[in-house]
Amino acid sequence: MEPGKERRLKRIFRNDQRTVIVPMDHGVTVGPVKGLVKMQEIIDKLLQGGVDAVVLHRGVAKHVDTGNAGLIVHLSGSTKLGPDPDNKVQVCSVEEAVRIGADAVSVHINVGAEQEDKMLAKLGGVADDCDRYGMPLLAMMYPRGPKIQNEHAVDVVAQAARLGAELGADIVKTNYTGSVDTFKEVVRGCHVPLIIAGGPKVETVR
Numbered sequence: 001m002e003p004g005k006e007r008r009l010k011r012i013f014r015n016d017q018r019t020v021i022v023p024m025d026h027g028v029t030v031g032p033v034k035g036l037v038k039m040q041e042i043i044d045k046l047l048q049g050g051v052d053a054v055v056l057h058r059g060v061a062k063h064v065d066t067g068n069a070g071l072i073v074h075l076s077g078s079t080k081l082g083p084d085p086d087n088k089v090q091v092c093s094v095e096e097a098v099r100i101g102a103d104a105v106s107v108h109i110n111v112g113a114e115q116e117d118k119m120l121a122k123l124g125g126v127a128d129d130c131d132r133y134g135m136p137l138l139a140m141m142y143p144r145g146p147k148i149q150n151e152h153a154v155d156v157v158a159q160a161a162r163l164g165a166e167l168g169a170d171i172v173k174t175n176y177t178g179s180v181d182t183f184k185e186v187v188r189g190c191h192v193p194l195i196i197a198g199g200p201k202v203e204t205v206r
Contacts, residue, residue: 004134005170008103011170012053012070012136013193021138021173021195022046023055025074025106029085033171040064053103055138058092060102072138073097075126076108086144087115090122094129104136104171112145120167127168139169142197151175154182161190173197 001009013019024043027036035042039060046054046069054072061073075097076088085184088108097105107126109119125138130137139166150156154177164172173195177183187194 002134005136009136011103014052019052019054021055022051025055025057028057028077030080058206064104070103070165072104072106073100073102074106086110086113088119094126094133094135098133104138106140108140109144110144111163112143112148123167136170137168138171138173139164140173142175152177154185156187158189160205161186161194165190165192171195
């Protein structure tokens with residue numbers, strides 16, 4: 001791995017090689033909902049709680065101080081008001097994230113969505129740019145679309161995670177499958193670090 005990526009990843013994964021990342025990019029999708037209005041205030045509270053990193057869109061990232069937490073600039077966007085909210089388009093470049101001072105960038109892919117092919121093409125292009133700039137890439141890989149009957153099924157989660165790793169992600173974020181034993185199958189099939197998306201507190205996966 002490039003030295004730049006290694007240095008930046010150390011700001012997200014601490015000495016215990018684990019991370020708690022708080023996504024705060026939902027303002028693009030749903031607007032200024034409760035908890036995402038006074039952004040600096042909530043970030044300050046997260047820093048007091050020991051958060052490892054936050055995910056922000058570039059407009060907010062330019063105007064807040066994330067302290068000693070890693071800054072992940074989110075490159076994808078869509079709104080709940082649009083005709084296809086599952087179609088995530090690129091709204092920021094890796095170069096812009098570098099200028100802002102990001103420690104990583106993230107891309108959202110809905111695996112199984114009608115516009116999956118376009119999202120995967122963007123993921124591949126972003127991966128190239130990340131390698132060029134030494135920028136870690138977090139791929140948010142969610143099974144979501146007409147053919148997906150269960151977004152937490154082991155087979156579809158494992159494929160989504162592997163897909164992100166295969167296309168160049170340095171970290172993959174995906175759904176929890178419901179138990180440590182089933183999620184171990186996802187971990188075994190993915191050669192990069194995995195983080196679990198939201199949800200209730202879960203058992204530790206080793």
